[in-house]
């Protein structure tokens with residue numbers, strides 16, 4: 001749930017990057033952090049295992065400047081994608097305002113994408129939120145691997161698997177090279193802002 | 202949906218944080234919600250902490266500890282406190298949605314702090330209830 005502070009005229013919005021393990025959620029935040037290093041006053045907070053897998057969450061606060069006279073601060077989080085971390089994954093979703101679903105384009109993980117989306121649906125429902133109503137952007141990540149000859153899921157297949165009913169804005173991306181990483185973030189902010197705009201005066 | 206607290210409520214909350222907590226000798230106090238948003242904060246100017254990261258971690262930590270409590274059949278743990286060599290941190294839940302995070306040095310006794318935090322928590326609860334929101 002976003003917080004609007006009428007005194008400091010600041011809005012805080014919580015965006016969560018969700019998706020299967022190793023899909024590239026943390027890499028998205030790392031790219032944003034490195035790219036905007038000069039603008040971000042704090043460190044990227046990462047609670048991870050020795051093997052670099054997210055254990056609880058990554059956290060990156062990001063000032064996006066003024067919208068309608070309010071300073072907008074976006075709090076970016078990632079969840080741990082591994083199936084076994086469902087209890088902590090669910091905690092991170094608490095109070096979420098917008099979701100980026102990071103799907104993995106590699107053909108071998110087709111099923112994992114679908115299961116993770118189903119898990120998002122369930123965990124949102126537990127907070128009385130609907131996946132059909134929450135601002136959502138679909139990111140089809142690791143598109144750079146196509147050039148390496150790795151068997152890939154085409155955007156059409158991914159659309160059919162994940163987005164046929166949701167019809168969320170979607171885009172291919174490469175968190176590693178940065179392709180569409182910032183575009184994804186801008187898109188989710190644009191979708192999320194109207195949900196709090198009614199409270200701004 | 203957004204959480205809206207009006208300016209009067211924020212002013213009242215800030216004066217509770219200042220008068221009941223900071224003036225005790227506490228170095229920093231932050232009121233957050235369970236999503237990790239910061240509603241209000243006050244410090245004594247001695248040290249600058251990264252309160253945004255602190256809020257995200259405190260909300261996550263509180264969620265994890267509550268989930269552990271449920272697993273072992275407790276509703277909630279009554280004392281949430283971490284002790285360091287010179288700085289300590291104390292957490293106190295306010296209604297269902299909020300958390301008061303207090304950072305204080307060893308010069309403040311834990312017993313006294315808990316008493317004062319409990320008073321502040323009931324004042325803040327009243328402030329929230331006064332306007333019917335949130």
Ligand SMILES: Nc1nc2c(ncn2[C@@H]2O[C@H](COP(=O)(O)OP(=O)(O)OP(=O)(O)O)[C@@H](O)[C@H]2O)c(=O)[nH]1
Nearest residue numbers: 021022023024025026027054080081142174175176
């Ligand atoms: N080639 C390629 N590799 C990527 C891309 N994005 C992420 N990776 C790699 O995939 C691996 C997993 O990335 P992470 O960002 O840690 O994945 P995650 O979704 O955070 O995984 P969990 O924390 O376990 O949920 C790392 O080795 C990344 O370097 C991409 O766009 N292209």
Ligand SMILES: [Mg+2]
Nearest residue numbers: 025026053054
């Ligand atoms: Mg990760």
